[in-house]
Structure formats: structure tokens, C-alpha cells
Amino acid sequence: MNIHEYQAKQLLHQYGVAVPSGQPCTTVAEAEIAARNIFGSGHGLVVIKSQIHAGGRGKGTFKSGFKGGVKLARSVEEVVDIAGKMLGQVLVTQQTGPEGRLVQTILVAAAEEIKKEFYLAVLLDRAVSRPLIMASTEGGVEIEEVAHHSPEKIFKEWVDPAVGLMPYQTRKLAASLGLKGDLFNQACKLIAGVYKTWWESDAAMVEINPLCVVGTPSGKDALVAVDAKIGLDDNALYRHPEIVKMRDLAEESPLEVEASKHALNYIKLDGNIACLVNGAGLAMATMDIIQHSGGRPANFLDVGGGASKDQVTAAFRIILSDASVEGIFVNIFGGIMDCNVIATGIVAAVRETGLKLPLVVRLEGNNVAIGKQTLAQSGLTIINGDTMADAALKVVAAVANR
Amino acid sequence: MAILVTPQTKVLVQGITGSFGARHAQLSLEYGTQVVAGVTPGKGGQTFDHKGFSVPIFDTVSEAVRQTGATASALFVPPPFAADAILEGVDAGLELVVAITEGIPVNDMVRVKRAMQGQKTRLIGPNCPGIVTPGDGPHSHGGCRIGIAPGYIHKRGHVGVVSRSGTLTYEAVWQLTCRGVGQSTCVGIGGDPVNGTSHLDVVKLFMADPDTHGIILIGEIGGAAEEEAAEWIAQYGTKPVAGFIAGATAPPGRRMGHAGAIVSGGKGTAQAKIEAFQKAGIGIAQTPSEMADTLLRLMK
Numbered sequence: 001m002n003i004h005e006y007q008a009k010q011l012l013h014q015y016g017v018a019v020p021s022g023q024p025c026t027t028v029a030e031a032e033i034a035a036r037n038i039f040g041s042g043h044g045l046v047v048i049k050s051q052i053h054a055g056g057r058g059k060g061t062f063k064s065g066f067k068g069g070v071k072l073a074r075s076v077e078e079v080v081d082i083a084g085k086m087l088g089q090v091l092v093t094q095q096t097g098p099e100g101r102l103v104q105t106i107l108v109a110a111a112e113e114i115k116k117e118f119y120l121a122v123l124l125d126r127a128v129s130r131p132l133i134m135a136s137t138e139g140g141v142e143i144e145e146v147a148h149h150s151p152e153k154i155f156k157e158w159v160d161p162a163v164g165l166m167p168y169q170t171r172k173l174a175a176s177l178g179l180k181g182d183l184f185n186q187a188c189k190l191i192a193g194v195y196k197t198w199w200e201s202d203a204a205m206v207e208i209n210p211l212c213v214v215g216t217p218s219g220k221d222a223l224v225a226v227d228a229k230i231g232l233d234d235n236a237l238y239r240h241p242e243i244v245k246m247r248d249l250a251e252e253s254p255l256e257v258e259a260s261k262h263a264l265n266y267i268k269l270d271g272n273i274a275c276l277v278n279g280a281g282l283a284m285a286t287m288d289i290i291q292h293s294g295g296r297p298a299n300f301l302d303v304g305g306g307a308s309k310d311q312v313t314a315a316f317r318i319i320l321s322d323a324s325v326e327g328i329f330v331n332i333f334g335g336i337m338d339c340n341v342i343a344t345g346i347v348a349a350v351r352e353t354g355l356k357l358p359l360v361v362r363l364e365g366n367n368v369a370i371g372k373q374t375l376a377q378s379g380l381t382i383i384n385g386d387t388m389a390d391a392a393l394k395v396v397a398a399v400a401n402r
Numbered sequence: 403m404a405i406l407v408t409p410q411t412k413v414l415v416q417g418i419t420g421s422f423g424a425r426h427a428q429l430s431l432e433y434g435t436q437v438v439a440g441v442t443p444g445k446g447g448q449t450f451d452h453k454g455f456s457v458p459i460f461d462t463v464s465e466a467v468r469q470t471g472a473t474a475s476a477l478f479v480p481p482p483f484a485a486d487a488i489l490e491g492v493d494a495g496l497e498l499v500v501a502i503t504e505g506i507p508v509n510d511m512v513r514v515k516r517a518m519q520g521q522k523t524r525l526i527g528p529n530c531p532g533i534v535t536p537g538d539g540p541h542s543h544g545g546c547r548i549g550i551a552p553g554y555i556h557k558r559g560h561v562g563v564v565s566r567s568g569t570l571t572y573e574a575v576w577q578l579t580c581r582g583v584g585q586s587t588c589v590g591i592g593g594d595p596v597n598g599t600s601h602l603d604v605v606k607l608f609m610a611d612p613d614t615h616g617i618i619l620i621g622e623i624g625g626a627a628e629e630e631a632a633e634w635i636a637q638y639g640t641k642p643v644a645g646f647i648a649g650a651t652a653p654p655g656r657r658m659g660h661a662g663a664i665v666s667g668g669k670g671t672a673q674a675k676i677e678a679f680q681k682a683g684i685g686i687a688q689t690p691s692e693m694a695d696t697l698l699r700l701m702k
Contacts (some may be wrong), residue, residue, distance in 0.1 A: 005487075017635040051615060054593020066528070124508060124512070124595060124596070126595050126624075126625040126626070126627075126662070127625070127626060127630075129511070129512055129515045129516075129596045130512060130516075131512065137601065143667070144667045144668055147458075147667075159618070160516065161512045161513050161514075161516045162516050162517070162699070168591075199509065202507055202508070202509055204508070232506045233507055233509070233661075234657075234661070235481065235505045235506070235507045235508060235661060236507035236509065237484070238481075238482065238505070255692065265659045267652060267653070267656055269651070274620070275567075278569055278594060279567060279568050279569025279570070279595070279659075280567060280658060280660045280663060281565065281566065281568065281570035281622055281659075281660070281663075281691070282567065282569035282570050282573065282648075283568055283658070283659060284567075284622060284648035284651075284652055284658050284659070284663065284688040285570060285573075285622070285646070285648040285689075286690075287649075287651040287652070288648060288649070288650045288651050288672075288689070288690075289689045289690060289691070290651075291650070291651045292689050293690065297651055300658055300659070302659040333569045333572050333573055335551065335552030335555065335569070335572045336429070336550065336552050364573075364576065365552065365572075365576070366552065387691050388573075388689065388690055388691045389689055389692075392689075395603035396579075396666025399566050
């Protein structure tokens with residue numbers, strides 16, 4: 001699960017990480033109050049940031065024509081004007097796709113004078129099964145780029161989960177960023193806080209990019225998380241009810257939300273051949289074999305190990321809600337499940353949804369002969385695929401011949 | 403011979419009274435697996451009865467081990483309690499814990515993995531279909547089945563199968579069996595980002611097992627475990643290996659069902675894994691339909 005920038009900053013703040021003072025706002029009136037408070041406390045510049053889960057907001061364009069999902073303002077009037085042009089508008093960025101995302105919340109925050117930009121992240125290093133803290137002197141750019149061109153500018157500390165993050169590790173990282181004196185001490189505290197956020201909220205990733213040294217109204221430099229991104233481990237959400245409340249369904253594909261209600265794992269892709277498969281590995285492989293056979297998969301859909309008739313029907317309904325789907329490939333290896341139960345489910349689902357598109361079914365496993373008989377005797381136009389490869393070719397051909 | 407488990411292995415089931423654990427304990431008993439104990443805290447002293455089998459239930463794993471001599475565990479405990487259950491198996495001195503449970507928090511597994519360092523117990527999984535060493539009976543009856551794989555699709559023989567995915571393992575096994583080719587042992591290592599046993603660990607066991615003559619290595623996007631196995635095979639491999647990687651069409655940044663199946667920051671792509679396989683001389687199955695045939699061509 002992903003959360004918005006303002007929510008990530010709220011979490012980080014709870015764990016002692018310094019973030020610019022600011023306020024999430026859903027109306028222009030709220031934005032005006034927030035701006036007054038920030039300017040009133042001595043700041044000369046305010047940033048207004050569209051809150052959507054996709055990246056590339058700064059360079060994005062609203063469908064209204066207004067440019068930039070992140071803007072600076074020097075007066076309350078300017079904030080009010082910009083807020084009005086962002087709220088309720090659809091922002092298109094490189095990561096949103098052409099449909100864009102509706103901006104329902106903006107973050108109005110103090111924008112300090114940025115003196116230096118760093119990168120800081122905590123993630124799982126799968127190779128060693130330990131948390132990894134990465135820091136870099138190259139902030140504000142894609143870390144993959146830095147890793148590619150100047151890997152020596154990335155500093156890493158692995159955390160032993162038996163003892164947790166040790167203070168010396170935060171000192172090593174702060175020193176490697178070239179920070180001295182008070183900023184060095186601020187960095188140690190901040191890194192410890194970011195790690196604590198990662199560990200205690202069961203995050204998959206916490207990324208602060210950029211982490212900045214900024215000038216403040218008091219004249220003292222400060223280290224603050226100017227942007228923040230947090231992704232959570234879905235498996236651990238059960239023990240974080242407060243984080244679950246941060247879920248924004250508007251940011252998720254409606255079909256994917258619907259699928260999750262039926263315990264189906266569905267991801268929409270941009271092809272035209274839908275697939276319905278049991279098992280995640282086989283579902284991926286089915287997408288691959290569609291492409292290998294000259295077609296384009298419309299989705300990933302894993303109905304799980306014990307797909308019931310209701311689940312199969314729900315799966316068909318979800319697949320058919322995608323207007324670009326022109327054919328369906330059902331690929332089931334019924335190891336423990338009775339293939340005839342699945343076949344019966346398919347027949348019922350086809351009848352219930354009044355399916356008109358070509359349907360190719362490849363069934364294998366337990367009681368497969370009876371299952372195939374059920375499909376053949378249903379009176380429905382169901383194309384039988386003998387093997388996965390055979391079925392993939394047949395569905396690609398059926399769609400091409402429509 | 404086989405790897406990890408043989409038809410003689412004594413198995414206990416952690417979470418035997420839950421509906422999922424019970425169902426698969428029954429199927430393992432029917433398959434002829436030596437299921438000698440169940441563990442459900444608070445139900446010690448009761449028995450798990452099925453078709454003439456009566457399996458004693460214990461409150462703790464160590465009690466079950468002491469009383470029955472079980473050396474391996476099939477773990478079906480729900481996610482919030484799974485880390486504790488795995489470490490209970492380690493504490494009891496089990497040789498093997500096979501964690502079937504899907505949905506264990508990653509940080510729980512990070513701690514479990516750390517706690518298991520230096521211990522003799524091997525963990526397979528979590529989020530895995532388990533292990534099967536087929537038996538000699540009809541439909542491979544009499545084998546050791548730990549987990550949720552369908553037993554009947556197997557056949558006793560000499561091909562080792564290792565995979566992160568359950569249904570893709572069954573595909574490979576069924577393709578082999580349909581061609582009259584049997585398996586030494588089939589291992590599902592699970593789809594989570596932190597697991598107990600890697601592709602490489604299993605490949606090493608297969609290479610050292612005189613009963614295994616060829617290997618099917620099934621991988622998927624995410625992480626670098628397949629690359630790690632390929633590098634080792636390139637240097638030390640002595641047996642033919644066929645490989646398949648799932649997820650070439652998966653969009654980056656999305657988790658494809660398995661928690662570990664994600665391409666992030668350009669890492670863990672199918673293409674990189676296939677290239678690593680090719681470099682190591684592993685036969686590439688272009689589609690999942692060709693996994694068995696690819697290996698059989700190499701074994702000729």
C-alpha cells in the first residue's frame with residue numbers, strides 16, 4: 001500500500017524526523033488559512049504540492065492546461081489562486097498515464113531556501129534479508145541514475161535486526177554526507193528517526209528525496225525532509241490500523257479495488273487478451289505466453305488456489321468491465337481442486353455474464369476429462385486449449401479474427 | 403535417495419486443527435507420508451483422525467519431537483503467529499521446517515532469518531507449496547509430501563524441480579510425468595522476498611545428490627536469487643539444467659501476486675535473469691509449456 005506525501009511526513013514527524021511546517025488542504029479556504037499561518041511565522045515562500053501517489057508531479061500538467069503540480073508562492077493571494085487551479089483538477093504526469101489523477105488534496109508548506117540536497121532511503125536488501133539504509137550526496141535526482149553513473153556517491157549501512165540500528169551507523173552516514181557540527185547531530189537524529197519509521201510502521205520503503213539543508217527564519221540552518229515517499233508491507237497492515245486509515249481508494253484502479261473485495265489478485269495492463277489463472281507464477285507465465293504468441297495481455301489475474309464458483313464469476317465480471325478486452329484465456333492447473341468444479345464455475349459465469357467474446361479454456365489436473373466434458377456439453381462456444389501453448393495461439397487467433 | 407526428505411521422514415504438522423492444515427494433513431496421510439504428530443497449542447492429548455489414521459496432537463513442538471521422533475514440520479499457522487511457530491520448530495531441533503503460510507510480515511521474516519543463523523534447522527518458504535519426494539507406489543503413493551502440492555502428479559525418478567511458484571512447479575512436474583520422466587524431489591521455495599532457502603541452496607543439494615540427474619529451475623521477476631544460482635551453476639554445475647522465468651510482461655513497480663515478484667528501480671527483470679541463465683549454459687524454456695522438453699533435450 002502507498003500513502004500520500006503529507007501522510008508520509010505525518011508518520012515521519014511522529015518518529016522525530018524534521019519536516020517543513022505545512023498543512024494538507026482539501027479546499028481553497030483551508031489553503032488560505034494554512035498560507036496565512038506559514039507566512040505569519042516568518043517564512044517568505046510557500047510551496048503548494050498536489051497530493052497524488054504518482055511521481056513527476058512538478059513537471060506534470062493539469063488537463064485544464066495549468067502547468068506544474070508543485071508550485072511556489074510568495075503571497076497568500078498567490079496560494080489561493082494556485083490552490084484553486086489544482087484542487088478538483090486532473091493532473092497528468094509521466095507516471096500517471098494519459099488519464100491522469102484527480103487532485104483532491106494539496107499540501108501547503110513552508111518552502112525554505114535550499115542550500116544542499118541529499119538522498120536518504122531505507123529498504124529491504126533481499127540479498128542479505130536485512131534492512132539497508134542508503135544515503136547519497138546526490139539528492140533531488142533519481143537514485144538509479146546515481147547508482148549507474150557515480151555509485152561511489154552512495155553510502156550504505158545494513159542493520160542487524162538482532163540489535164537494531166546502532167548510533168555509530170548514523171554517525172558514519174552523517175559523516176559521509178559531509179555534515180559538520182550541529183547539522184551532523186541533526187542528521188544522526190533524523191536518520192535514526194527515518195529508520196524507526198521504516199521498522200515500526202512495517203514499511204517496504206521510506207525514501208526522502210530530497211533531504212535538504214535549508215535556511216530558516218531564525219537564521220540557523222536545518223536538515224529537513226523536503227519530500228517523502230512511503231510504501232507499506234501489505235502483509236503487516238493488520239497490525240497498523242492507523243495506517244490502513246490512510247489508504248486512498250481514489251488512487252487505486254477501481255477494478256483492482258473491486259477484485260480485492262473478492263480475494264482476487266488483479267492488475268490491469270494495456271493489452272486486449274484477458275487471462276484468468278490460478279496461482280501467481282502461472283498467471284505471470286500466462287501473460288508471457290500470450291505475448292510470446294503474438295498477443296497482448298490485458299491483465300494479471302490470480303484467482304488463488306481454491307477458486308470458488310463465486311470467485312470465478314466475480315473474476316469474469318471484472319475482466320469484462322475492461323472495455324479493451326477482446327478475448328479471454330482461462331488457464332487452470334487444478335492440482336487439488338476438481339477440474340469439473342472449475343468447469344462448472346466457468347459455465348455458470350459465462351451464462352451469468354452473457355459473454356460474447358471468444359473464450360479459450362485450458363484445463364489440466366484432477367478430474368480433467370469430466371471437466372472438459374462439462375465445458376463441451378454446455379452448449380456454449382468455448383474453445384478448448386490442449387496445452388498452454390495451444391490455448392495461447394488459439395486465443396490470439398480468435399481475437400485477430402473477430 | 404532424494405534431497406531434504408525421503409519417504410521415511412517423520413513429519414509433524416503445526417496448525418493441524420485449522421481447516422487448511424487439516425485438509426492437507428489428510429491428503430499427506432492418504433499419499434502415504436509419515437505424518438506422526440500434530441501441534442496445536444491447547445489441544446494436546448487429542449488426536450487427529452482420518453480414514454483409520456490417528457495422529458496424536460501435542461501442545462508444543464518439542465513435546466511432539468520427543469514423543470514421536472519427527473524431524474520435519476509442515477507449518478500452516480496463520481501469519482500473525484507464524485514467526486513464533488517457525489522459531490519453535492528451530493528450538494525443538496527440527497531438521498526442516500516448511501512454512502506454507504502466505505502473508506507473513508516481511509520484518510517478522512527478517513528477524514526469524516537472523517535468529518536462525520547458526521542453527522541446524524533449514525527453513526523452506528514461507529508462502530510456498532512445500533516439498534514432495536515421490537514414492538514408488540501407484541501415482542507416486544508412499545512418498546513424502548510436506549505442504550499443499552497435489553501428490554498424484556508426481557512419479558519417482560531423477561529430475562529435481564525447484565521453483566518460487568506453486569502452480570508452475572506442478573506444471574513442470576506434470577509435463578515430466580506425462581512424458582514418463584520421474585522426479586527425485588520437487589521443492590517450492592516460496593514467493594516472499596525473505597525466505598529460508600534460496601534457489602542456489604536447492605541447486606547445490608541437487609548437484610550433490612547422486613539420485614538427481616537433471617534440474618528444472620523456475621524463477622520469476624524480483625530480487626536476484628536466480629542470477630545468484632546461475633552464477634554458481636556456470637562455475638560448478640555438473641548436471642543439465644533447464645530454466646524458465648515468469649514475468650517478462652509484468653509492469654515495473656507492481657507486485658505480481660507474490661510479495662517478492664516485483665521489478666523495482668530497474669532491478670529483478672525477467673530479461674536480466676534470462677541473460678544470466680543463458681550465460682550459465684542453462685537451457686531456456688521460451689514458454690512454460692516447454693519446461694520438461696527443454697530439460698529432456700539437454701539430458702539426451
